[in-house]
Amino acid sequence: MSVECTVDREPLVSIIVPVYNSERYLSTLLDSLLNQTYRNLEVICINDGSKDTSLQILKDRSNQDARVVVVDKENSGAAATRNVGLDRATGEFLCFVDSDDYVMQTAIERLVGVAVEHDTDAVIFDMDNFDNATGETSPTNAVVKEFVPSRTVFQLKDIPNFYKRIVGFTVNKLYRSSYLKEMHLRFPQLGAHEDMPFTYVALSAARTLYYLDETLYYYRRSREGSLSDGTNDDYRFMINALESFRLELVHYDLWDTCKRDFINYALHMCHWKYTVLSRRYRWAFGGDCRRNIFKKFDITDYDQSYFYDSDDYSFFMRAAYPSLSYRIASSGMYFVQKAVRAFE
Numbered sequence: 410m411s412v413e414c415t416v417d418r419e420p421l422v423s424i425i426v427p428v429y430n431s432e433r434y435l436s437t438l439l440d441s442l443l444n445q446t447y448r449n450l451e452v453i454c455i456n457d458g459s460k461d462t463s464l465q466i467l468k469d470r471s472n473q474d475a476r477v478v479v480v481d482k483e484n485s486g487a488a489a490t491r492n493v494g495l496d497r498a499t500g501e502f503l504c505f506v507d508s509d510d511y512v513m514q515t516a517i518e519r520l521v522g523v524a525v526e527h528d529t530d531a532v533i534f535d536m537d538n539f540d541n542a543t544g545e546t547s548p549t550n551a552v553v554k555e556f557v558p559s560r561t562v563f564q565l566k567d568i569p570n571f572y573k574r575i576v577g578f579t580v581n582k583l584y585r586s587s588y589l590k591e592m593h594l595r596f597p598q599l600g601a602h603e604d605m606p607f608t609y610v611a612l613s614a615a616r617t618l619y620y621l622d623e624t625l626y627y628y629r630r631s632r633e634g635s636l637s638d639g640t641n642d643d644y645r646f647m648i649n650a651l652e653s654f655r656l657e658l659v660h661y662d663l664w665d666t667c668k669r670d671f672i673n674y675a676l677h678m679c680h681w682k683y684t685v686l687s688r689r690y691r692w693a694f695g696g697d698c699r700r701n702i703f704k705k706f707d708i709t710d711y712d713q714s715y716f717y718d719s720d721d722y723s724f725f726m727r728a729a730y731p732s733l734s735y736r737i738a739s740s741g742m743y744f745v746q747k748a749v750r751a752f753e
Contacts, residue, residue, distance in 0.1 A: 420448040420501035420525070422517055423586065425494030426454045426508050427487055434509035434629065439470050441511040442583070447518040452477045453494045454508075458484030463508075470568060488596035488603040491579070495517055495595065503586045505579045509629045510539075516625035520583040527562050530588055530615035536581040536626035549628060551576045552620060559622040565613055566666065570633040570717040572674035577608040583656055584611060590660060602650035609674075610657045613667050642683050642690045651675050655706070673717050674708035680724040698728045 426443055428435065430590060454477060456464045466480055471477040480493055483599055491505060506512060520532050537546045550705060556574045558567075565571050592614060596607045625662050655671060658664045664671075679698055703709045708725060716722040 418525075419447065420521065421451060421462060421499065421501030422447065422454045422521060422583075423448050423494075423498035423503040425491060425498060425503060425505050425516075426452060427453055427490035427494065427505075428463050428467065428508040429457040429490075430459045430461045430463060431508035432459075432463050434511075435463055435466050437511050438467075438506065438508055439534045441473055442506065443470070443476065444514055445512070445517045446515050447521060450476050450503050450517065451495050451498070451500060453480065454478065454481065454482045455490045455497075456601060457482065457486070457490040467621070468751055482594050486598060486600070488598045491607075492595045495589070498586060501586055502583055503589070506626075507580055507628070510580065511629075511646045513625045513627075517583075519621065519623065519625060520635055522694060523619055524583060524585065525636065527617070527619050529562055529617045529619040531612055532583040532584045532619045532621055533557075533612075534581050534583075534621045534626065535573060535624040536578070536628055537624050539627040540627050541629050546627065548624075549578070549581075551577070551578055552622075554622065557620050559620045561651060562617045562619055564617060565615075565670075569670070570673055571612075571667075571670045572609055573718070575612065577605045579604040580628070582608065582612075584615075588614065588616070593656075596742045597650075597653040597657075599646060599649050599653060601646035606654040606657050607648045609654060610663070611662060613658065613663050614661055618733075642687055644686065644690070644694050644697075647682055648705075651678060651706060669715065672707050672711070672715070673721070675702075676708050676716065676721045677718065677727055679708075679728075681701075683724065683728070695728045695731070699731070703729055704733050 426438070426442075438611065439452070442450070454467045456467060456479065464479075467477065467479045471479045478497065480497060482490070482493065493591075495503075502524060504520070508651075516534075520534065523529070523532050536549050536551055538549055539546050553574045556568060556570075557563075568574055589611060594607060594611055594614075596603050624689060655664075658667050658671060679702060683691060683694055683698075703725065713722055715726075
């Protein structure tokens with residue numbers, strides 16, 4: 410079932426496209442954007458020092474269609490490249506698209522229609538994986554549907570454990586530009602996980618949100634020339650992103666509202682990272698969690714009732730109390746747990 414959204418006017422939409430060595434897929438992406446049913450677009454393509462023919466492809470398209478704006482710069486990574494796009498964007502709404510993906514032909518029309526009709530600051534929508542080898546598609550599960558209301562306006566406070574319910578992907582959101590520009594929100598240059606702080610702070614600061622449960626975007630898997638990669642054994646990238654996320658929440662006076670959800674998310678990300686690390690790095694990460702990371706993110710300040718997810722909390726107890734103290738603490742004898750902490 411689809412949502413019929415008509416727009417009496419056509420506000421300009423800025424589509425920000427970071428490009429790095431994407432010659433193989435770039436034309437497909439540009440076709441999907443320039444053939445949108447919604448026409449009032451500026452497609453801002455920032456070439457991040459590509460070594461292939463990406464820049465020439467962009468210049469050719471710009472000559473054919475004035476809506477394509479080309480910016481060429483030296484290589485500096487995904488975050489800095491998206492920030493250039495933010496600086497150049499002039500639209501009433503904006504979104505981000507990766508240069509090797511593609512977008513449904515009606516996507517922008519649907520999103521703008523919803524945003525205008527419901528006067529919302531951000532629209533979240535579904536995206537599917539596209540397997541580059543087989544051509545098959547599969548859900549990304551970017552939204553945990555049983556916890557997020559669809560086709561209605563809501564706020565962050567309406568969804569406990571918000572950051573775990575809506576994955577912090579950059580590309581499946583449409584934003585109202587005015588509030589992002591007022592905040593001067595930018596992507597931190599961290600090397601990986603840079604979408605996490607930007608996306609979650611943007612959603613946290615929004616007056617209202619709307620979830621459109623339609624697949625409008627296809628994310629290409631098994632792709633080459635990607636601008637970022639967060640799946641590695643160096644967990645410091647993730648920790649740096651969480652630190653940046655918390656600092657931004659404090660900076661924009663969002664901490665009091667978002668504190669509990671952030672602490673739960675920090676624990677969840679530690680749990681997730683532990684499961685995806687190769688075995689040789691897990692011991693070091695567990696020890697770092699016990700000595701530093703849990704304290705850094707205030708996880709040790711609260712008992713079990715503060716945490717939404719029992720599996721995440723069980724991971725915390727196993728990592729924080731790997732010996733007898735875990736078995737004692739998990740039995741519910743909280744006073745003993747506090748005594749154990751005092752001797753550590």
